[in-house]
Amino acid sequence: MAEVFADYKWAALFDDRGIFLEGLVTTLEVAVFALILALVLGVIFGIAGVFPKTWVRIINRIYVEFFQNTPLVIQAIFLYHALPHLHIMIPVTAIGILGVGIYSGAYMSEVFRSGINAVPRGQLESGLSQGFGYWQAMWHIVLPQARRTILPALGNQAIAIVKNTSVLAMIAGGDLMYVSDSWSGMNMYYGPAYLTTGIIYWVICFTMTKYVKRLEQKGAVG
Amino acid sequence: MISDVFQSYNILFLLEGLKITLEIGVGSIICSVIFGTVLGVSCHLKIPVLGQISTIYIDIIRNLPCLLLVLVVRFLTPLPPVWSGIAAMSIFTAATMAEVVRGGLNAIPKGQYEAAHSQGMNHYQIMRYIVLPQAYRNIIPPMMSEFTTIIKDSSFVWAVGTEELTGKGMILIGKYSETGQLFAIFGTVALIYFILNYSLSLLARWEYRRLRV
Amino acid sequence: MKLFGKKMMAAAGIVLLAAFTAAAAGCGGSSDQKAASSAVSADSAVQKIKDNGVLRVGVKVDVPLFGYKNPQTGQIEGFEIDLAKAVAKKIFGDENKIQMVPVTAKTRGPLLDNGEVDMIAATFTINEQRKQQYSFTNPYYTDPVGLLVKKSDNIHSLKDLAGKTIAVPQGATTRKAVEDAAKKEGITVSFAEFPTYSECKAALMSGRAAAYAMDQSNLHGYVDAETEILPDSFAPQEYGIAMKKDNAGFRDYVNQVLTDMKNSGEMDQLLKKWTLNK
Numbered sequence: 211m212a213e214v215f216a217d218y219k220w221a222a223l224f225d226d227r228g229i230f231l232e233g234l235v236t237t238l239e240v241a242v243f244a245l246i247l248a249l250v251l252g253v254i255f256g257i258a259g260v261f262p263k264t265w266v267r268i269i270n271r272i273y274v275e276f277f278q279n280t281p282l283v284i285q286a287i288f289l290y291h292a293l294p295h296l297h298i299m300i301p302v303t304a305i306g307i308l309g310v311g312i313y314s315g316a317y318m319s320e321v322f323r324s325g326i327n328a329v330p331r332g333q334l335e336s337g338l339s340q341g342f343g344y345w346q347a348m349w350h351i352v353l354p355q356a357r358r359t360i361l362p363a364l365g366n367q368a369i370a371i372v373k374n375t376s377v378l379a380m381i382a383g384g385d386l387m388y389v390s391d392s393w394s395g396m397n398m399y400y401g402p403a404y405l406t407t408g409i410i411y412w413v414i415c416f417t418m419t420k421y422v423k424r425l426e427q428k429g430a431v432g
Numbered sequence: 433m434i435s436d437v438f439q440s441y442n443i444l445f446l447l448e449g450l451k452i453t454l455e456i457g458v459g460s461i462i463c464s465v466i467f468g469t470v471l472g473v474s475c476h477l478k479i480p481v482l483g484q485i486s487t488i489y490i491d492i493i494r495n496l497p498c499l500l501l502v503l504v505v506r507f508l509t510p511l512p513p514v515w516s517g518i519a520a521m522s523i524f525t526a527a528t529m530a531e532v533v534r535g536g537l538n539a540i541p542k543g544q545y546e547a548a549h550s551q552g553m554n555h556y557q558i559m560r561y562i563v564l565p566q567a568y569r570n571i572i573p574p575m576m577s578e579f580t581t582i583i584k585d586s587s588f589v590w591a592v593g594t595e596e597l598t599g600k601g602m603i604l605i606g607k608y609s610e611t612g613q614l615f616a617i618f619g620t621v622a623l624i625y626f627i628l629n630y631s632l633s634l635l636a637r638w639e640y641r642r643l644r645v
Numbered sequence: 646m647k648l649f650g651k652k653m654m655a656a657a658g659i660v661l662l663a664a665f666t667a668a669a670a671g672c673g674g675s676s677d678q679k680a681a682s683s684a685v686s687a688d689s690a691v692q693k694i695k696d697n698g699v700l701r702v703g704v705k706v707d708v709p710l711f712g713y714k715n716p717q718t719g720q721i722e723g724f725e726i727d728l729a730k731a732v733a734k735k736i737f738g739d740e741n742k743i744q745m746v747p748v749t750a751k752t753r754g755p756l757l758d759n760g761e762v763d764m765i766a767a768t769f770t771i772n773e774q775r776k777q778q779y780s781f782t783n784p785y786y787t788d789p790v791g792l793l794v795k796k797s798d799n800i801h802s803l804k805d806l807a808g809k810t811i812a813v814p815q816g817a818t819t820r821k822a823v824e825d826a827a828k829k830e831g832i833t834v835s836f837a838e839f840p841t842y843s844e845c846k847a848a849l850m851s852g853r854a855a856a857y858a859m860d861q862s863n864l865h866g867y868v869d870a871e872t873e874i875l876p877d878s879f880a881p882q883e884y885g886i887a888m889k890k891d892n893a894g895f896r897d898y899v900n901q902v903l904t905d906m907k908n909s910g911e912m913d914q915l916l917k918k919w920t921l922n923k
Contacts (some may be wrong), residue, residue, distance in 0.1 A: 213778070213890065214508070214758055279580065279629035280622045282585040285596055286555055287605075288618050294851040295611040326539070376497040382812075382837035382848070387499060391751070392838045395815035396773055396923070398754040404504050408496055415495035441716060507755035513747075591840045592750035599841075603707075606843025609850040609871060 214401035223402045226393060232391030234410060236301035240306035240385060243371045244314065247307060248371060249364070251315030256322020257348055270319065277316035282377050285309055289383040306378045306385065314371050321363040365422030369415050374412075386410060434612045437620075442604060448579035449600030450624060455514050456586045456596060460521035461579050468529020468575075475530065476537040476592060486530065491528035499588045506592040517589040517596070525582050529575060537563065537572035569643045580629045587625075605623060690895035691736055694763055701735060702729040703748040703762040707842055709866040710919045711768050716746075721745050724919040725766040728785060728886070728903070731911070732764070735902045749841055751816035754778070757889055764899065768860060770818045770882040780896040784883035785903055785912070786921065790822045791861035791874045793846075793868065798855060803877050807832035812845040812854035814838065822880035823858045842867070862921075 223230075225429045258270040277285070289300060329352050337347030340395065353360075379387035390407040394400035445516065471486040493501075493533075505511070505520035540563055548558045587598035601621035605614060694700055703805060704725060705712035712723045730740035746762050753765045757779060768788070792811075794800040813819045815838045826883045827834050837854055839845050846867045848854040856875075857867070860882050864874050886903075888896050906912040916922040 212596070223528075239513060275633075276626070279584075279633065280625045281584040281587040283584075283590070283600065284601070284622055284625065287602065287844075289623075291605060291847045291851045291852065292614050292618055294853060295614055299852065373495075373497040376499045379499060380840060380844075382839060382853075387497065388838075389839075391503075391815055395751055395817075395838065396814075396820065398778055400503075400507055400755060404500060404507070407503070408500055411497055411500065412492065412495045416491065419491070419495060445716065506752065510756075510757055510759045512761070582811040593747065593752050593841060595747075602841065602847070603843045606841075606846040606867070609869070 214259060215405070216401075219397075219399035220402045222397065223393075223406060224401055228407065229389050229393055230386065230410075233384065233386035236303065236306075236387040237372070237375050238414075240303060240310065240375045240378065240383075243307040244371050244375065245368055247311030248314035248318050248367065251312065252318025252322050252364075252367075255315065255319035256326060259323035260326050261271065261320060265348045270323070274316045277313050278320075282309065282313045282374055285313060286377045286381055297386040302378065302381060302383045305381065306375055306383050308381055309369055310374050314367055314374065317370070318364060318367050318423075321360055321367065322356070325360035325363070328354055328359050329355045345424075362422055362426040365425055366420065369418045369422070370413055372418070373411065434610075434616045437604070437608060437613050445604070446597065446600050446620065446624070449595055449597040451491075452514060452594065452596040453583065453598075455585055456517040456521060456589065457579075459518035460525060460582050460586070463518060463522035464525035464529050464578075464582070465575065467526040471526060471530035472533025472537065475534045479639045490527045490530050493524060494531070495525075498524050498546075498585045499591060502588045502592060504525075506589075506594075513592070513594040514593075517586060518592055520589070521582055521586055524585070525578060528578055528581075532574045532578065533567070533571055536567045537569050540566050551644045572643065573636050573640035576639060577633060580632050583625070583629055585633070597624060609627070634639050649717035654720050669780045672750040678717060687898040688825040690892055691898055694736055694771070694895075697763075699742050699744045699763045700729070700733040700764075701744045701746060702732075703756050703765040704729065704745045704766050705749075705767045705867070706747040708768055709862050710921060712766070713866070721747075724786070724915060724921055725768070725884075727915050727918070728906075729764075729766045731906060732899055732902050734887075735898075737851050745854075749816065750814045753887075754816065756777075757887060760889075763888070764769055764895070765887040768863060768884055769887050770860070771885040772818055775887070777890075779887040779890055781885035781887050782896055782900045782903055784861075784885050786884045787881045788860045788862045788883045788884065789878035790819055790858060791864050791878050792823075793849060793851065793857040793859070793864045793872055794855065794875060795871055796873050797871070800855060800876060803827065804830055804832060806833070806834050806856055810835050810837050810853065812837050812839060814842055814845055814859065815840055817859065818882060819858050819860070822882070827880040 241285055255270050255273055256369040258266045259274070261267055261270075276378065286305060289305045289309055290302065293300065326348075333355060334347055334352050338344065342350065375384075375385055376387035378385040379391050390403045394403035464592045469476055471489060474482040475490070477483065501524050502520040505523065506513075506516045509516060509519065511519055544566075545558060548562045553561070581643070586596060588598035589596055590602065591597070598621065601617055604617050608614065608617065705723075706714040706721055707733060708723070710723055712721060712725045724902070726745070729743060729745070733743040734740040736742070746756065746757055748762075748765065748767050753767050753769060754775075756762050757765055765779075769775075769781075771784060775781070792803065792806070800806060803823075806827075807830075811823060811834050813823070813836055820836050820838065823834065823836075836894050837848060839848060841865065842859070843861070845854070845857045849857040849872070857864070861874065861878060868874060886896075886899055888899070906915075913922065
């Protein structure tokens with residue numbers, strides 16, 4: 211099957227490198243915004259998961275359980291193919307950000323929830339008795355202490371986000387995986403296309419992995 | 433009419449997909465647990481060569497998207513569709529499983545090894561009687577929550593035309609176009625996944641509590 | 646620590662490359678052998694299939710009349726299935742010694758490359774770029790590209806699609822054909838590509854795409870009360886049975902089968918059976 215990686219196919223890939231670059235830009239764009247969205251949702255729903263009021267905790271459970279227990283592929287396809295029937299036409303890049311962001315937000319909120327739970331309850335209570343409001347005490351006293359356990363786990367989620375953006379390939383999302391599929395579908399030069407795509411994803415994620423490891427070690431020491 | 437969607441032949445059609453999802457899911461769970469444990473243990477014990485290979489394997493696979501592996505395995509190996517799905521999912525998840533195993537083993541205090549060693553136990557015995565029972569507690573619950581991920585990620589095999597649950601759902605989506613019908617199809621498919629995965633995660637939580645007691 | 650990190654990264658990168666190349670080389674070895682044997686004669690290529698005891702054919706399961714899995718019977722049937730059976734009959738004297746592997750536009754090329762199937766009979770259009778990679782028989786059917794649109798959208802010709810998005814399946818020649826036709830009309834269109842046909846149809850129905858472009862025979866399976874195929878048709882696509890590039894011996898063998906069928910009138914009968922005689 212050496213012909214799968216034939217030289218002329220590599221040459222064609224090099225000629226069309228612009229297409230792959232565009233895909234990479236879309237992937238990075240979606241990943242960055244999805245990460246921001248997931249972090250925001252993670253903090254909000256993470257705190258909701260430990261909130262004193264029961265109904266708030268129930269909302270947290272519904273959010274987390276629904277998005278953790280159904281495939282991202284189904285969620286993305288739903289946003290893309292079904293919502294327009296209700297006259298809600300979200301652009302595909304935004305679907306990537308929303309879809310991946312909301313999906314990962316569920317995981318992040320679990321990270322925050324368990325991180326907060328790991329901080330002794332007395333900390334929050336003493337903050338409250340000092341005259342802090344609930345949110346102030348959360349933000350200034352509990353979350354900083356939870357940082358050490360939360361950060362590495364968040365890092366792993368960030369890596370998962372980059373990998374998950376590839377779901378866009380299934381809904382014509384223009385990301386790296388999609389352009390690789392599309393380009394190689396036209397000419398059947400999938401060997402070089404997938405190898406290159408793999409290396410690009412790998413370099414991005416591996417760099418992030420190394421960074422997360424550093425955070426972990428710092429956390430363990432500091 | 434929404435009821436058109438719930439004709440028995442459509443339900444059977446979806447169930448056929450569920451069967452393939454389950455085949456891929458169960459196959460991948462078994463393979464990735466075995467493969468992941470071998471990798472994780474050899475990393476932890478720093479077995480010469482095998483340990484290094486395992487580390488490199490984990491570093492490579494963990495940083496690739498699942499969809500890419502699904503495509504590459506389907507296109508580069510002559511495995512039939514379901515086996516190709518199992519292979520791709522196992523290759524992918526074994527890396528995560530290995531991390532879980534390695535983490536669980538690393539969490540066991542070093543002193544216990546030394547104590548066992550001074551008692552005259554050999555490597556195998558230490559593993560069998562000291563390490564594994566404890567590691568089991570650290571490892572099994574997070575491993576079980578990976579099962580859910582496998583079931584969910586198996587929906588990527590639809591990208592190579594393997595008609596598992598998501599695929600069967602999509603084929604129905606191509607046939608029906610009324611708003612209500614579409615939502616009924618999406619709802620049904622999502623519900624099946626949810627029931628499957630929620631039961632698995634309940635099981636994982638139950639096991640977690642049982643082991644902590 | 647830093648040095649270790651760099652080393653690890655380099656090592657991992659090398660292994661990644663090595664893994665891919667090993668996969669390529671490993672399979673390369675076996676295909677080279679095949680090349681050597683098949684270059685000698687058609688007989689040895691056929692002998693190899695005989696040794697396997699079954700002809701493995703990549704077929705469509707979602708194109709009515711060509712290759713379609715009948716939901717009532719669970720059987721795959723169609724014109725291309727009958728062609729494949731005729732080849733199996735010639736090889737084994739038994740048309741049931743056939744193993745049908747469902748393929749999509751996206752997977753059929755790779756499945757031929759990786760040796761999962763002996764040949765592809767799956768509305769596979771012959772073109773120059775593909776001929777560089779695969780061996781094709783003479784065409785057995787010609788089918789133009791058509792456009793499926795929603796009746797309510799008021800689109801009557803390709804021109805009306807100027808500036809709009811057209812859904813096409815990945816791995817098909819459709820995109821190129823429509824692109825060329827659009828250029829001739831002096832309009833620009835954009836494309837959304839999906840892994841399978843049903844997603845193309847879903848994209849049309851949800852308004853993500855204004856049209857679904859595909860070979861007309863494929864489109865017929867997706868027409869319903871709300872949609873219609875435009876009278877516009879362009880770029881006749883010639884379907885051929887495909888084998889590995891180095892398997893020209895087997896190609897010649899299958900070509901002979903097709904020619905015999907044409908001469909004996911069997912081909913016409915099959916076309917009539919599947920209402921494909923125009």
